[in-house]
Amino acid sequence: MKFMTGKNRKFTGGLFTALLIGAALLHAQNPRPNILVIITDDQRFDTIKDVMPRTQARIFNEGVTFANAYLTTPLCTPSRASIMTGMYASRHGVRNNDSTLKLITFVNRLQQAGYYTGLVGKYLNSEDATPKPEYDYWVGLPSEGVYYNPILNVNGAWKDRPGYLTYLLRDYAIEFLNKAKTANKPFFLFFNPKTPHLPLEPAPSDTSLYRNLPPYRPPNYNEADVGDKPTWLSNKPRLGTPWQDSVDTIRRRQLQMLWSLDQSLDAILEELKKQGKLDQTAIFYISDNGYFWGEHRLTGKGRIYEPSIRAALALRYPPLAPAGKIENRLAANIDIAPTIYQLAGLTIPQEVEGRSLLALFQPQSAWRAELLIEGWPVKQSFSAVHTDRYVYVENENDRAELYDLVKDPYQLQNSAGDPANAALVKDLKGRLQKLLTVVEDEKPNEPAPSSFALLQNHPNPFRSATTIRFVIRRPERVVLQVFDLNGRLVTTLIDRQINSGVHALKFETPSLPNGVYIYRLRAGASMQQRKLVVLR
Template identity: 30%
Template sequence: MKFSVTLFLTSFLLFQVGSHALAQKKSAPNIIFIFSDDHAYQAIGAYGNKLAKTPHIDRLAKEGVLLTNNIVTNSICGPSRATLLTGKYSHKNGYKRNDRTLFDTNQTLFPELLRKNGYQTAWIGKMHLNSLPVGFDYWNILPGQGNYYNPDFISQPNDTTRYNGYVSDVITQFSTDWLDKRDQSKPFFLIVGHKATHREWLPDLQDLGAYDDVEFPLPANFYDDYKGRNAAREQDMTIEKTMRLKQDLKVDADYEKDWTYNRFSPEQLKVFKTYYDKVSKEPAEKKLTGRALTEWKYQRYLKDYLSTANSLDRNIGKLLDYVDKSGLSENTVVIYASDQGFYLGEHGWFDKRFIYEESLKTPFIIRYPGVTNAGSKLDNLVLNIDWAPTVLDIAGTKVPSDIQGKSFLPLLKNPDTAKASWRKDAYYHYYEFPEPHHVYPHFGIRTDRYKLAYFYGGADSWELYDLKTDPTEMVNLYGSRNSEKIIADLKSRLKSLMNQYQDSEALEILAKAKK
């Protein structure tokens, strides 16, 4: 009898422990991280754009928190993705430039930590790291940059298959298919990597001409003369000179020889070509030259860019609808971010790279039911090294010591309390030079008001901006009257950040930098 009672009590306790563990696992939130490419925050309605059509991203912002100062640590695609996976600066994760470097998958990758903590993980869509995914139960990714039309995908073990359709639609279909077939006894973490809005901006057929009735106002600094900013003057990323009529804007495109169009079906190409044949006639018919041609290029650039973003937004809406209809919304965190910002004519540019605001800041929106206040904003300086530890924190997974970022979950839960101990400045370091856009390597510090940067590798010059009085960064105050104390303070803080993040290369350059 004693044996039976003991056995019963033991079984009961084990059942209770098991039930509690199961309940804990079930309560762990699912996490979907939607990650776009080159999508500028200033191209989103929720960030103030009144002409862009982004109803679904805007919906996410209304239901979650919009970060107004989410900053990347190296404004370029591959390195930003490496930072997402590692929570570390480029000099620590080994991926500094967009080149043939193989991303080191032997280092700590936060999705693998989620797996060890009971999560089912997947990456679907664009990865762009010259390596196959590690730390994911399932993956199906675009090779390299991928194609907008009828794209190839690489899936386990290493099979490449072509799929018919537009890339944003295909990525969403794969994502919902995986969600349908996942192990429902586990919480999940899913990265949805979109190709849009990467150059050369090929809109979906249904979005051709979506902005043809819109006249976009020129940015106030479109005709920037780059006075006092040598690095900005010597770049090669202007709409006027760098943006290509044929390849970028599809004016008299070579549909037979240009690889951009070799994926189109005859039916797709007919519709696409018919639209751009009309566009191609405009410069000659209007006899455009000089500034008139430059401004026409700007209009066409924005029309193509935002039309391409339409498919991105529409597919975010499809995924949000799936989450709602599947009964997942109450226990699923949804994040939207881009790999960095992008220039939409500011300073006369397209592309990214510079420490200036448009490429330094990236959109980031998070909806966390029961935790975040719907429609709120977070103005604190958050870095992309913080993304990985925040996701780990949300999932109840310990953050390892080699991750350099810090979870901003406390800011989401108790912003008024947590902001007192949050960072007051942010560190940035860009490397890729001279190709493809001749942007000199540089590092710098961004505070809530000031920005100090040093361009090296031939530029060898300092720049200082007061973002309160000069938000478009047109007046370099370095060396100006009464700037000495500000510069000394910022240089001291910059050096401290270099030491904190162990950027020895930058410390050596700083020691030799011109005063």
């Protein structure tokens, strides 16, 4: 069973007050900073320091590096939607690259708050690069676009552009910065190059780089024994010589492609410096997902293992972000949106599940102990809880996984079945369940309800998943359970304190037999029940 993820745990007490006061002082001294968010495409977390020296020096070294940063869904479109909304994918609904994002994003709210907004590069795979109204300036790239002589949508007009894509996008970003000078507003810019996504086409001047690159052969490369992994992986053959050669070529060309991106980012930062705006601009750097170079016999992305889910994340903003700081606490793509809201002096919406990274710059700041990582490969979906040491994974209709990243950083030994880890598995399983079962107001801005109600599930009948909605008029302990027609308890979905509001919970039943069941809601002295039908 899996459920909708839920409410962001807000900062409380003195810390939250301190953040608000600090933000107020910041905006009084330097009202509303400019904001630049750089999202690369399929870039691994370990391809900055020795591959992009200018970016390392000018963004990471001059800002904060988040050394334990993760992508909550390691796939292009869901991850980008999480960046724009601050929400887990199971909450915003974008689960694969064909899904469309139907929610408003922080860009909508920045534009409404008076920002001059722009996007240069890739938006979402599911979109055709047609301009979005929340952007004042738009240069869109089709998700399957090419690197040489691409077709771009420039403010609503499709144009053939001769040249190399990364450098063309650099020039458009600089054009945006020049237009922003005359807008008399703070600016926001998404700079989203395609680099280093397929097709692997480096700039002509960079094709000779890394000719003598040593092979990448970490301990988990082409893993010899995957019998402890889920079935989809344990049945996968080892990479033969042609595949190994192909992976080595992918790696070399990705590194070659990052060289032109490094030069382009340097030029954009130089333009900001020339305009006197560099230190008044909050600059975020992140990739949408990582990439496998043969680890665990894998290539590509979208899986739970570290090369796919780790992110190179940095924030450069001298008024707040200490230069050269290495932050080791858990950070994620969902944290960018709330950080931007706070920097812009806007209220963080209730539905946001990430946390403002600015809290990490406060002394003795409280912070998360775990993250939810989730993904939906066909018939192989997974949900995982990731702490600073452990990752515990529940795979669809398959064995669970547990890795101790201190003792086993290459995730070679699945220790979920080790009796010595029974207590640890129980704890992590409970933490994962808590992340999955916390429910959230379906419409966060609607007034508090005046009645108690259990609504009919939808769809009904259903095959494997349905949504149960209910209304609570005041904060109180809520118990939601499912029974068979003989009164036997099937499962307890919720048993805890719930805030007032309209709530929605996704009930997945991949193994529940066909039949009629009763779902019953108790809240204080009130009780209601209804019937649901499983029909496959």
